[in-house]
Amino acid sequence: MAEEIEEIRRRKLEELRSRDTTGESDGAAPRSPSEPVPVEGAAELTETVSEHDVVLVDFHADWCGPCQMLEPVVETIAAETDATVATVDVDANQQLAAEYGVRGVPTLLVFADGQSVERLVGMQDETRLRSVIGEHT
Template identity: 40%
Template sequence: MASFGDLIKSETPVLVDFYADWCGPCKMMAPYLEEVAEKMKGKVRVIKVDVDKNQAASSKYRVQSIPTLILFQKGEIKWRQAGVVDPNTIMSHINQLSK
């Protein structure tokens, strides 16, 4: 299995959802992320990172509140947002990368 560092270095944008199972707003994000993954298949890879199980990644990217979405491309942060974000906002940021 590829490491987190390898995953985010991809040419294809990678949307990382930093979440926790006990987080109410994180649960609200789940169907939004499924919609983004489905509508943008091949344009983005969506991965979920449980902050309780992956504290190293959470602290490296200074995740202070959850959910936090970070969009990576070639290892660089291209967009970041904390809180619940609607699917259209997420997709517009992904589309900007593929221009």
């Protein structure tokens, strides 16, 4: 079962990465995906952060109530803003969470031009997330 889930995640990630990235050929950053991109490991996160101007990274866990409440907000941010949204399951990526100092979930990190610029811990409303992203776009 776990192998099947991992295969589905891998295929979905490939699908998201292979979508039309209008503007890529003229040197501009690829267009941000309209859905959150699941990230598995430090290399994928580094690649995502380096490929896009503004990235919101949602460190979450399936068992976390506030994380579940935040999920539709994160999906809306992905669909309606220029930010790329990446999601990291802290249970599956404990080393990555530790590397970024994630001690509680949900933790949201905002990267702009490859650098971490904001850290938000706990439930956040859509207005706050849009504001933080707007400061860096």
